[in-house]
Amino acid sequence: xxxxxxxxxxxxxxxxxxxxxxxxxxxxxxxxxxxxxxxxxxxxxxxxxxxxxxxxxxxxxxxxxxxxxxxxxxxxxxxxxxxxxxxxxxxxxxxxxxxxxxxxxxxxxxxxxxxxxxxxxxxxxxxxxxxxxxxxxxxxxxxxxxxxxxxxxxxxxxxxxxxxxxxxxxxxxxxxxxxxxxxxxxxxxxxxxxxxxxxxxxxxxxxxxxxxxxxxxxxxxxxxxxxxxxxxxxxxxxxxxxxxxxxxxxxxxxxxxxxxxxxxxxxxxxxxxxxxxxxxxxxxxxxxxxxxxxxxxxxxxxxxxxxxxxxxxxxxxxxxxxxxxxxxxxxxxxxxxxxxxxxxxxxxxxxxxxx
Amino acid sequence: xxxxxxxxxxxxxxxxxxxxxxxxxxxxxxxxxxxxxxxxxxxxxxxxxxxxxxxxxxxxxxxxxxxxxxxxxxxxxxxxxxxxxxxxxxxxxxxxxxxxxxxxxxxxxxxxxxxxxxxxxxxxxxxxxxxxxxxxxxxxxxxxxxxxxxxxxxxxxxxxxxxxxxxxxxxxxxxxxxxxxxxxxxxxxxxxxxxxxxxxxxxxxxxxxxxxxxxxxxxxxxxxxxxxxxxxxxxxxxxxxxxxxxxxxxxxxxxxxxxxxxxxxxxxxxxxxxxxxxxxxxxxxxxxxxxxxxxxxxxxxxxxx
Numbered sequence: 001x002x003x004x005x006x007x008x009x010x011x012x013x014x015x016x017x018x019x020x021x022x023x024x025x026x027x028x029x030x031x032x033x034x035x036x037x038x039x040x041x042x043x044x045x046x047x048x049x050x051x052x053x054x055x056x057x058x059x060x061x062x063x064x065x066x067x068x069x070x071x072x073x074x075x076x077x078x079x080x081x082x083x084x085x086x087x088x089x090x091x092x093x094x095x096x097x098x099x100x101x102x103x104x105x106x107x108x109x110x111x112x113x114x115x116x117x118x119x120x121x122x123x124x125x126x127x128x129x130x131x132x133x134x135x136x137x138x139x140x141x142x143x144x145x146x147x148x149x150x151x152x153x154x155x156x157x158x159x160x161x162x163x164x165x166x167x168x169x170x171x172x173x174x175x176x177x178x179x180x181x182x183x184x185x186x187x188x189x190x191x192x193x194x195x196x197x198x199x200x201x202x203x204x205x206x207x208x209x210x211x212x213x214x215x216x217x218x219x220x221x222x223x224x225x226x227x228x229x230x231x232x233x234x235x236x237x238x239x240x241x242x243x244x245x246x247x248x249x250x251x252x253x254x255x256x257x258x259x260x261x262x263x264x265x266x267x268x269x270x271x272x273x274x275x276x277x278x279x280x281x282x283x284x285x286x287x288x289x290x291x292x293x294x295x296x297x298x299x300x301x302x303x304x305x306x307x308x309x310x311x312x313x314x315x316x317x318x319x320x321x322x323x324x325x326x327x328x329x330x331x332x333x334x335x336x337x338x339x340x341x342x343x344x345x346x347x348x349x350x351x352x353x354x355x
Numbered sequence: 356x357x358x359x360x361x362x363x364x365x366x367x368x369x370x371x372x373x374x375x376x377x378x379x380x381x382x383x384x385x386x387x388x389x390x391x392x393x394x395x396x397x398x399x400x401x402x403x404x405x406x407x408x409x410x411x412x413x414x415x416x417x418x419x420x421x422x423x424x425x426x427x428x429x430x431x432x433x434x435x436x437x438x439x440x441x442x443x444x445x446x447x448x449x450x451x452x453x454x455x456x457x458x459x460x461x462x463x464x465x466x467x468x469x470x471x472x473x474x475x476x477x478x479x480x481x482x483x484x485x486x487x488x489x490x491x492x493x494x495x496x497x498x499x500x501x502x503x504x505x506x507x508x509x510x511x512x513x514x515x516x517x518x519x520x521x522x523x524x525x526x527x528x529x530x531x532x533x534x535x536x537x538x539x540x541x542x543x544x545x546x547x548x549x550x551x552x553x554x555x556x557x558x559x560x561x562x563x564x565x566x567x568x569x570x571x572x573x574x575x576x577x578x579x580x581x582x583x584x585x586x587x588x589x590x591x592x593x594x595x596x597x598x599x600x601x602x603x604x605x606x607x608x609x610x611x612x613x614x615x616x617x618x619x620x621x622x623x624x625x626x627x628x629x630x631x632x633x634x635x636x637x638x639x640x641x642x643x644x645x646x647x648x649x650x651x652x653x654x655x656x657x658x659x660x
Contacts, residue, residue, distance in 0.1 A: 053490045053657045078492040089487035093415040105407040106493040108400065134418055150487065 141172030408501025431587030450618025465546030
């Protein structure tokens with residue numbers, strides 16, 4: 001294990017009482033693998049990354065990276081890690097080249113090596129356009145790439161990517177995925193956080209689902225998907241009166257309990273063998289003379305994972321991900337939702353854990 | 356095909372830019388070109404880190420004309436406004452108002468100049484670059500040293516402009532070059548020390564907007580309830596006492612003395628006014644001794660948002 005963390009705990013004081021950003025989180029990352037922390041905003045993902053990258057101290061718990069204690073020897077840890085955050089940490093007034101050169105100098109590569117490395121990264125990341133103009137005025141995708149290049153100025157033993165594509169347009173996201181995939185091809189250990197199941201799926205060997213500051217499930221993407229039933233079939237009925245029949249047919253070919261939309265016209269179920277299940281359902285529905293407006297398959301979303309694992313929806317509209325003295329900025333609504341969810345979580349944790 | 360950065364030394368040219376699709380090339384170059392970390396002694400590390408961040412702030416000054424304009428125009432405006440508008444109305448015992456005024460404007464400007472550190476720290480914190488710095492194996496004080504050095508440079512520029520403007524409206528230094536330089540050094544040192552105070556404030560507030568408002572709440576009383584623009588004897592008693600013990604007053608008094616702008620007015624019989632240079636030196640030392648460690652400690656625990 002290159003990353004080994006145990007019982008990481010962080011509690012912030014807020015007006016409505018203590019908020020547990022992390023409630024005893026354990027994490028193991030084997031050398032040379034890519035692990036994704038998957039969870040909604042406020043789950044504690046960023047807090048984990050900030051702890052492991054020495055930015056904040058846990059209230060309790062231990063963390064070791066490549067045999068170095070993160071809390072006791074933060075400076076030694078900083079020598080072997082690269083960090084790229086959710087907000088591109090680049091200086092807007094400096095050019096891409098100057099940003100990277102500065103980072104190189106602060107890693108103590110020395111001036112000549114820092115300049116050579118900066119130019120190399122500019123070339124490799126196709127940042128030539130941003131190379132000699134101030135970063136201000138460049139697109140979000142370009143900034144992220146500069147930021148990511150900043151994390152690679154040394155050849156880090158562990159690369160931390162905190163929501164590397166949040167806020168990017170789909171094209172930039174796919175381009176950045178490409179960059180990251182190539183980085184991990186040669187065996188760099190990566191810990192990344194994301195809100196998107198698809199992103200975790202694309203990039204990670206292993207996924208850790210976290211919610212409310214603790215691990216609620218862990219496994220490969222296939223294991224998790226098997227748990228939530230892979231694809232989902234969704235049908236829209238012309239007549240709500242067919243609801244019962246449709247539900248029965250979907251249950252027959254699906255891998256779980258079908259759910260109905262509130263208006264009774266939408267029926268949805270998880271399936272294991274997507275296309276075949278869909279075909280069977282459609283022919284059964286036709287035989288039962290159920291008229292459809294629409295039918296199709298969709299990939300599971302983070303919402304599905306959460307619904308399945310915790311019994312509550314992922315709170316994707318909750319405000320930003322925790323941290324800093326001010327503490328997490330949770331709306332009253334989100335707070336109440338959490339407290340309510342916490343009770344059910346305790347049971348879910350043991351039951352749902354895979355691996 | 357792609358233009359290379361002009362500042363780059365003519366180094367071994369890597370083949371054409373590898374696209375994302377050329378994974379091998381990327382990984383090979385990542386492993387291949389990194390030199391072993393040079394062994395540095397702690398002092399040269401500290402110096403190098405501080406200088407690297409200072410350079411960043413100097414580039415920033417060069418690229419943000421608004422900062423330069425503020426640093427250049429405001430002192431000119433203040434010198435002209437106060438000397439020409441109030442000069443005729445405010446009579447100062449034993450001196451001409453322009454001679455009396457200049458030390459006050461110098462002091463005010465260096466104190467105002469220190470607010471850049473506060474605002475810049477707050478902004479860096481908001482933009483997340485502090486997280487980048489804090490995740491690097493650099494010296495913890497380097498960011499703050501680089502920051503306060505940036506203020507020092509801006510203050511020096513302001514000082515030169517102000518002096519030229521002052522000379523144009525009739526201000527004269529009547530002492531020796533050594534005393535003149537001592538006065539200038541005292542001003543810049545005071546501004547530098549005050550930058551650390553503002554840097555701590557900048558790291559403690561929630562947003563860059565707050566720091567601007569907070570700065571003015573501190574700066575206006577500090578610079579106006581002093582002997583900078585009017586003799587402190589003219590103030591009502593509570594304000595007069597504040598003014599006499601105000602470190603800015605001591606700075607102004609010390610600079611007037613060193614530039615030979617005191618005139619013939621009697622010096623208030625207060626220790627701080629009788630020994631202004633010593634008072635200012637004590638003030639600078641205390642500010643640095645208290646706020647440098649506080650800033651470094653604060654820096655080690657801050658993180659964006």
